[in-house]
Amino acid sequence: MGVLCPRKESMGSLISDKYEFSNWADWGVVVDLVFDQKGVKTVEHAKEVWLDFLETELPDGLKRSAEVVLRKRRENARRK
Numbered sequence: 001m002g003v004l005c006p007r008k009e010s011m012g013s014l015i016s017d018k019y020e021f022s023n024w025a026d027w028g029v030v031v032d033l034v035f036d037q038k039g040v041k042t043v044e045h046a047k048e049v050w051l052d053f054l055e056t057e058l059p060d061g062l063k064r065s066a067e068v069v070l071r072k073r074r075e076n077a078r079r080k
Helices: 008-024 027-035 043-056 058-079
Strands: none
Touching: 027 043, 043 058
16 A cells, blocks of 8 residues: 655645644643543553554544544535
8 A cells, every 4th residue: 555645746735734733732631631531640651541542542533523524514515
């Protein structure tokens, strides 16, 4: 399977979009959510929990959310 890579002329835009998103996202909320989990009291434990979540749940959750958002946008565009 090939690696998906944006066309060269769109790389600047992609980097800019990623930068804008990283500044928009409230990572403090993520930190609070991880440390609010029962038993998470140390940085090492928080890292372990976060990495497990990233590897096991986040990819599928993001995929499902992206599909739902795209479907809603298409439905809204048809109504207009």
